[in-house]
Amino acid sequence: MTNYEDQAWTMIRELNHPYPNENINYIVKSDFGSGNFTIGPFLIQEGSWTLTINVKNCIYTYQINPPNFCPSCNKFTNTSISNIACHSNNINNGTWSFQLYIPGSGEYDLIKLPSTPILTGNYNTIYTITAGIISQECLTFELIDRATFCSAVFTICPPKPCSNNINCDINLFVKDLVCNNLEFSANVVASGGGNKCYKVFDKATNTLIEMGVWPIGGAIGPYTADIYLVVYPCSLGNINPSCFKVIYIPKPECLTPEFGEKTRHQETKDLEIITYQINENSLSIYSKLDCTKYEIFNSSGNLISSAQFKGKEHKVLFDPPPGLYFLRYKNNNNKFNIIKFIKL
DSSP: OOSOTTOEEEEEEEESSOOTTOOOEEEEEEEESSSOOOOOOOOGGGOOEEEEEEETTEEEEEEEOOOOOOOSSGGGTTOEEEEEEEEOOSSTTOEEEEEEEOOSSSEEEEEETTTEEEEEEETTOEEEEEEEEOOSOOEEEEEEETTTOOEEEEEEOOOOOOGGGOOOOOEEEEEEEEEETTEEEEEEEEESSSSEEEEEEETTTTEEEEEEEOOTTOEEEEESSOEEEEEEEGGGOSSSOSSOEEEEEOOOOTTSTTTOSOOSEEEOSSEEEEEOOTTTOEEEEEEOSSEEEEEEEETTSOEEEEEEEESSEEEEEOOSOSEEEEEEEEOTTSOEEEEEEEEO
16 A cells, blocks of 8 residues: 555455355455555455455455465365355254365365265366254365375355244454464454354364353454354354354464564554553553654544653553554654554
């Protein structure tokens, strides 16, 4: 983003092939000014999407195509998962299915982990895979090439329940992942469903590790491994709600350059900011400027607070909902700088 100085802007993601009955427009990033910005991570299996950037009363659109599925076994490169469908049968929450296509030649086995054979298939053939009853669980499958025995694993989550004329309007979108050493936290947008509750499961063991009322701002974590997130209306109870949305959130590679070892501590040449634990609800700002004037905005670009101070240190009460925030100030060259932080 160039030549935007202190202009606010938003990036909106619209999936080309969303799940059935899903809201497909999400704000993936809001920020101020010019610079290079990384957005993501995104799941390759979500497919292509349109990026819309709103800035200075202008709208720019770009088509984003993900890379090919990149497993360790190259026999399964270009694997396609499509046509995820919910089938109403007036029993429980309905059943679901998806289509699987792998280009190439030869045969492969599809195994539902840990050990259930699903089919022996031919490459270059489309198969409809019956995934069973819709439950609060994502499924993990293994592909095994019959000639080389090399394999690949993928995880896929069910659509929302569709039986008994259920009007289930919950939508979830992972807006941001933040690493803190080898842990990560997620900033998740949840819409619809009224008062919402949630559960978090460890993917590897399928054990419940967290549950409660959905946090204002959608900040959850930290976690140390891949998780499933289930969100549902609190009024339906937490045992077998008739409406819920489940998504898979893989642990990011926190030590790679794309993520780095991000913490809740950021600094620039002129100013440093530290966000404390949630129960302290305070910020400490350290400045090398003679006079520091700053503003704090939420992820929607709304002004939360503003102040100015002289001296090296300024501590301020900061008690808005959890979420993503931006601190904007002018440096010694009278140019705006932005510091991003997350309140957990």
